[in-house]
Structure formats: C-alpha cells, structure tokens
Amino acid sequence: MVWTESSDVCISIYGTLQTLHQIDAQTTIDTTGLLRMQDLQFYNTTASGDINNANALALAKLIDVTLANSFAASYQSNTDTNEAISRMLTILQDAGKTVENLSDTVATLYIF
C-alpha cells in the first residue's frame, strides 16, 4: 500500500502516532512514513531487547485502542484485538521496520 495522506489508513496512523507522542509534533505525513521503529519515541537502541519488547507491547495496545476508539476503526473479518495486537507487535519489535510497514499491516487488520 502506498503511504499517502489521502489514505484513511495512513492519516489514521499518522494521527495515532501524533496523539501518542511517538513522533515530534512538527513531523509531516510524508516524513512519518519513512521513519523506522527505532526513530519513534518508544524504541531505545541503547536498551536490551527485554525492555524494547515490553515497550512495544504497551504501544501496540495503545495503538489498537486509539485506532478502534478514536478513529472508530472496526476489525476486518477473522481479526480481533488479540490478532491485531500480535501482528502489530511483530512490526514494532523490529528496529528497522518503517511506519509505512506498520501501515501495511494495519490495513489488513482494520476497516476505516
């Protein structure tokens, strides 16, 4: 999926990351798609994997809540909270994955 501001998925991810203070407030949508997980607030490259995995899980839960409630997204068929959090967690735990990668996964989990 192309990362573009006209997409409801992309704008919802951008809004979620702004709301959760994971990116600097002055970051535009274009720049956000290119950011890697290690460029977000929660991922600390100096910390151990144990800490980063725990932070990633906490953030996955907040992203799920924000998308489902603030952005009124519903789950795709055969998807639920459990599946959504587990799939997003896989992306969040990988320092090199980008926000665009996260958006691709979110597009398969939620309907906007």
Next chain:
Amino acid sequence: MKAVSKIGLLILFMVSPLFLSAQIRTFDEARKAALDSLTSPNVLNEAMGRYMSALQNENPAAYKFIRNFNLKFKTFQADSRPPGLGFSYQYDNSWAKNSRGKACDASQSFNLNLDGNVAFKKVYNPVNFLESKFFYNGSFFWGGFAEKNSPEQAKELRRIFRDYNDALKNKDKVKEKDLMASANQLTHITDQYYIGINGSASYESNQDFSKTQFVPGLLINAGASSISGNSALRWFNLPDYPFALIRLLTGTDTRFSVSGVAIPAVLFGLDYVIPTQDSLRQAVTGALTPFSRVRFEASFKTEAARVASQVIWFSADYRWYHQLAAPQALVNAKIGHFNYFTCNLSSTNGFFVSYSYGQLPFDKQKDSVYALGFKYDLGNWTK
C-alpha cells in the same frame, strides 16, 4: 526403434547379475546391504512424509501436532567413528492471548521449545544434548483507555490531522496550535501502567539423562505512559526536566512541558548463568561453575531538541549485574559485580554522539568511551 529398445533391455537384464555380484559377494553382505538401505535416513524420511500426507486428511489435529514436532531421521558421524542412525527433533509452539478485563488488560503468551538429537546407539551421538524450554510472558495493563468516537467524529479527526499537516507545510503556527487543540478534544486516552512477568524454565540433559541440569530464569519489568496533557503523572518524570528546559530554550516547545511518554522503563531479573567460554572467570576460579545472578536495568529516551528540521533524541540505559554468593576470588578480581551506563544523542539522519562507562559481564575492565560520527543505514542495520 522398438527393436533397439528391446535388445537394449535384454542386454541389461543379462549383465545385471554381473554388476550385482561385483557389489555383493556373500549372503550376509546382501542382507546387510538390504537392511542398510531400509534403515537409511532417506527411506525413513520418505516413509514419514507419506504417512504425514495421509494423516493430514484423516486426523488434522494429530497432523498439526506432529508437523510442529518436526522429527527428522539422520545419520550421525563424528571423527573416525562409524556412522550411526538416529533422529533429531524440534518442537516450537507458542500461544498468545490478549484479553480485556474489567480491572486490567492481560497479554499472555506461552512458548514451548523442545530440541535434541538422539542416536539409536548413544556412543555415536556427537551432539548429545536435549533441551526442553518453557517460557511464559504475562503483561498486565491498567488504564490506556480511549473514549469511543462516532464514525462522524473519527472522520472529523482525520480531517483535522490532514489540515494540521497542511499547516505544518505552510508553517502556520497559529493554525497548528488550534488544530492540535481540536484533535486533543477528540482523543482522550487515560494514563497507562503496566507490569510484565517473564518466567522461563529450561531442562537440559544428554540423551540417557545421566547428566541433567535445570536452568530457571525470572524477569519483571514495569513502565508507565501519560498521553493526556492534563495528567499529573508526567510531572513525576524527573529525568525529563533538564530536557524539557532544553526543548524550551531551543524553541522546540513553546512552553516548559515534561514528557509523559518518556517515563523510564525498568527491569529486574534473576538469571541462572551457565558460563561456557569465559576465560577470565576460568582463570580466577579455576572452573566454569554455573551461578545465579540478579540484574537491574533502567532505560530512558526523550526528545532533546529539534534542530534544522532534524529531531535529536537522547537515549540512555543503565545496567547492573550482581552474582549471588560470589566466591571471594571473584569479588577480589571485581568480576562478581558489574555496572554499565550508556547514552547517546542521535538524529534520524544518522548523526550521533555517544558516551559509555562501566563494564558488562564479559568486559575485562571498566571503560569510558566517547564516540562521534554518522551512522549509515545500508539496508541491514538494526541498531
């Protein structure tokens, strides 16, 4: 053409006993050759493959279990010993459940890993090691709730963020501020607290269980986030105060604002360590005896400033390791206890300045290291 084929087959039939007699001279050798071929890993693996194909239709549950079990027949051969038949097995499975409760949300996962090599004659097994490992992770969350918006409100929220993006491009500060205030009206997320418990138990043995060892591990971690600007929790984030001041002085923030999402995360662990290649420890104690160790870690990351459209992040991590009931020789050599601190300033374009001090468990001495440079991502860089 047909006549040629028939003659060829006739010649082959006539000379085949000559080939066989050249290979097998006695009945015992013939019997041994037949047994060898029937018990070769390839034959057994092929038979197993056919059995699995049939089982897939007849009993899917049993098929799924055995498929995950991953049994493979193989030949072991080490040094000058004769080859021995055996099998290796591997079973990896995990179950994860994220559930919402009235008091708190829970995210739990169970992992079971079995791994080993078994030779039918154990003396032929060069990798005589079986490992059965169970891992549990339970994370419990309090808070982190958001009010449910209607589809119309969600649509309005997306419009606000599109307009906010335009305001950023046009550098319209007044509009930026108004739009962010409007977005905050539609996103109320409560403070989130969590505690995680990781427990692992590993049972290691050789294939006849004459040598066994139990390796337990325990990890407890905790963290908190304050999303809403009205929450009092963020004012307890003391490490962020100097950075809040820097953000104010550099114009990154328009007012003194302590971050609620940069609250340090902490971890406390109890490890059972089996040293394998620790020459320093071997030299001091004369043996590589397993030992118990406690460890603590605290990590912190916050935005330090935004300079020329580049966001500068400050990341820090402190680790402390302490061997329980360490022998006096280790204490005297100062390798029963370790401290390590590292921090860096880095931007998304790769620029970084870092400083590290202390000693990790495999370091020979305390070091104080400064670094300055650029980090390039060539496609396979992860940290």
